[in-house]
Amino acid sequence: MDTMRERFASTVSRLLDDDPRLAVVLAEIGKDGFADALRAHPDRVINVGIREQLLVGVGGGLALTGMRPILHTFASFLVERPFEQVKLDFGHQGVGGVLVSAAGSYDWPAGGFTHMAPGDVALMDTLDGWTVHVPGHPDEAEALLRDAAAAGDDSVYVRLSAHANAAPRAIAPGRFLTVREGRDGVVVAVGPMLDGVLAAVEEGEGLDVTVLYATTVRPFDGGALRAATGVDAAGAAAAGTDVVLVEPYLAGTSTAAANDALADVPHRVLGLGIARRELRRYGTMEEHLAGQGLDPGSLRERIAGFLSRRR
Numbered sequence: 126m127d128t129m130r131e132r133f134a135s136t137v138s139r140l141l142d143d144d145p146r147l148a149v150v151l152a153e154i155g156k157d158g159f160a161d162a163l164r165a166h167p168d169r170v171i172n173v174g175i176r177e178q179l180l181v182g183v184g185g186g187l188a189l190t191g192m193r194p195i196l197h198t199f200a201s202f203l204v205e206r207p208f209e210q211v212k213l214d215f216g217h218q219g220v221g222g223v224l225v226s227a228a229g230s231y232d233w234p235a236g237g238f239t240h241m242a243p244g245d246v247a248l249m250d251t252l253d254g255w256t257v258h259v260p261g262h263p264d265e266a267e268a269l270l271r272d273a274a275a276a277g278d279d280s281v282y283v284r285l286s287a288h289a290n291a292a293p294r295a296i297a298p299g300r301f302l303t304v305r306e307g308r309d310g311v312v313v314a315v316g317p318m319l320d321g322v323l324a325a326v327e328e329g330e331g332l333d334v335t336v337l338y339a340t341t342v343r344p345f346d347g348g349a350l351r352a353a354t355g356v357d358a359a360g361a362a363a364a365g366t367d368v369v370l371v372e373p374y375l376a377g378t379s380t381a382a383a384n385d386a387l388a389d390v391p392h393r394v395l396g397l398g399i400a401r402r403e404l405r406r407y408g409t410m411e412e413h414l415a416g417q418g419l420d421p422g423s424l425r426e427r428i429a430g431f432l433s434r435r436r
Contacts, residue, residue, distance in 0.1 A: 136266075138158075144275075145169075201240055246343075290317055
């Protein structure tokens with residue numbers, strides 16, 4: 126199976142052939158994947174070198190001319206380092222584009238914390254109007270990338286990861302997918318966290334919970350969450366509602382969105398994800414998951430413990 130980044134390069138290279146409005150802007154990282162596209166479209170594949178602020182500035186400039194720019198580098202260099210440019214060159218100027226990141230929260234542990242961005246989605250949350258996709262499989266990444274490229278002048282952030290689920294799901298952009306139904310609570314698994322969540326809740330006797338799969342986290346599909354928790358159109362629920370969010374970035378990033386969706390009914394929300402404390406070890410991706418309490422065994426213990434404390 127190819128990786129999400131490999132699928133990104135092949136998919137966008139084909140899109141460049143079909144849509145003259147598209148342009149790709151790189152900051153050295155990922156350039157090899159676009160070597161053929163550069164030869165075919167030298168005016169629409171632009172490598173600015175290791176200049177991330179310029180990466181975003183060039184993308185914003187292209188958008189001002191009516192182009193649909195697709196910007197790519199590691200999340201720490203795409204969202205965190207040039208955040209002022211994202212805020213001003215896209216948001217303040219009122220133009221849209223597609224930001225596609227890699228490396229995520231801990232994809233390349235040997236790169237150290239300079240190449241990790243667990244706070245990227247929370248940071249993008251401070252801006253208005255951004256759609257945020259978090260695919261869990263290369264096939265889903267392709268579908269979401271195609272949707273983003275064709276999204277008019279909207280602003281879209283696509284968070285790719287080396288961490289992936291074993292199989293794709295029949296996702297729809299903007300919608301949560303129900304992959305398991307239960308009565309004792311709802312677990313929202315974001316992107317590559319789905320396999321671990323399913324392993325956690327199905328282990329042994331299993332937990333009687335509904336699992337929603339989220340590959341678009343902004344806008345947050347509050348309607349799907351309300352439906353899964355059994356809240357009716359009048360806002361009535363038979364009992365308190367328990368929700369666990371399992372996100373591959375900063376813990377609690379979507380807690381406010383879940384609270385807003387259930388504001389009219391009694392509910393509890395537990396946000397699981399990457400802690401604020403820095404793990405100052407390299408290790409492997411699997412060891413980072415375990416260190417953050419996001420491996421199946423830890424997830425089962427944390428989810429079961431939360432549900433057992435129901436009021």
